[in-house]
Amino acid sequence: MSIGYVLAVVATAIWAGNFIVARALNQDVLPIGLAFWRWTIAVATLAPFTVRAAVADWKLIQKSLPYLTVSALLGVTTFNTLIYVAGHTTLAVNMALIASCSPVFIVLMSRLFYGETISLMRAAGIAIAVSGVVLLIAGGSLERLLSISFAIGDLYMLLASIIFAGYTMLVKRKPPNLRMTTFTLCTFSLGLLFLSPFYALECWIYHPVAFNPSIALALLYVGVLSSVVAFLAWNQAIALIGPNRTALIYYLIPVFSGIAAWLFLGEAISLVHIFSTLAIVCGIIITNRTKSSLVGIRNIPKN
Numbered sequence: 001m002s003i004g005y006v007l008a009v010v011a012t013a014i015w016a017g018n019f020i021v022a023r024a025l026n027q028d029v030l031p032i033g034l035a036f037w038r039w040t041i042a043v044a045t046l047a048p049f050t051v052r053a054a055v056a057d058w059k060l061i062q063k064s065l066p067y068l069t070v071s072a073l074l075g076v077t078t079f080n081t082l083i084y085v086a087g088h089t090t091l092a093v094n095m096a097l098i099a100s101c102s103p104v105f106i107v108l109m110s111r112l113f114y115g116e117t118i119s120l121m122r123a124a125g126i127a128i129a130v131s132g133v134v135l136l137i138a139g140g141s142l143e144r145l146l147s148i149s150f151a152i153g154d155l156y157m158l159l160a161s162i163i164f165a166g167y168t169m170l171v172k173r174k175p176p177n178l179r180m181t182t183f184t185l186c187t188f189s190l191g192l193l194f195l196s197p198f199y200a201l202e203c204w205i206y207h208p209v210a211f212n213p214s215i216a217l218a219l220l221y222v223g224v225l226s227s228v229v230a231f232l233a234w235n236q237a238i239a240l241i242g243p244n245r246t247a248l249i250y251y252l253i254p255v256f257s258g259i260a261a262w263l264f265l266g267e268a269i270s271l272v273h274i275f276s277t278l279a280i281v282c283g284i285i286i287t288n289r290t291k292s293s294l295v296g297i298r299n300i301p302k303n
Helices: 003-024 033-057 058-063 064-085 092-099 102-114 120-138 142-147 151-170 182-205 213-241 243-265 271-288 292-299
Strands: none
Touching: 003 092, 003 213, 003 243, 033 058, 033 064, 033 182, 033 213, 058 064, 058 182, 064 151, 064 182, 092 151, 092 182, 102 120, 102 151, 102 243, 120 243, 120 271, 151 213, 151 243, 182 213, 213 243, 213 271
16 A cells, blocks of 8 residues: 555544544633634644754745745644634534535546546545535434434534635645655644734633643644645655545544544444445545546656
8 A cells, every 4th residue: 555545544644633632622622712822832742853854955945935835824733723613512423424525625626627527436425425424423323314403513613614625726736845844833833823913812711721631632632643644645645646635634623533443432343334444445445446547646746
């Protein structure tokens, strides 16, 4: 298996826990505060290992500042904050369902902006993967699927999915001479900078984050794993195998969420989980074996 696929799976598995954290902390931490401390921890973790390279890339950073600014606004400031805002008004199951729309948006954007073709085989693979996600969310029950209610948080989550697709498209356009670690540090730092005035306003109107051991552990998870490790893995996967192939791995988020619920919450895994996982994996394999998927890879600059 290509290292690009492994990296995409690692990122997706880690991000699956991000939805659980967003929902679990909705009564204890306000969304902007959660986002602010997440990226503060991420920058503090990443900086010691990447500052020297960033200094060496300073001229390239200055030249790429507009691109880095837009990438930071989409991928750091807005996308993840919207997830935490959504976690205050909707269920984790709804968030996982809507998040599965991101690969579809990425394929459509690839078609719109890069002219990548969508073959019948690729469309069939996407349909099979989406069916697996829907089967997993519905638990094999049409009645349960129809009974899912949607709130304002679902609109925030839908907007987050579209923004994440846009961010993934931007990563493909990363200047080839700009190191991935430099790109990540710059976007994290700029995203944190843009969040700072909003967190100050949130503290003034409401209250700052009140730390305790459980909140500190959750922040370390989203700050180190969901941010540094997952973003580096995801961005590098895009550089290696292209945005479309990387995006399809994102369909595995509900699967990893189910496994996490089984491991940490004691929730049972049924035949529905197994069949839906098989459908998602089959859809990913079918889509990634189409010739149209190879077109984007040849045009991806290697680091």
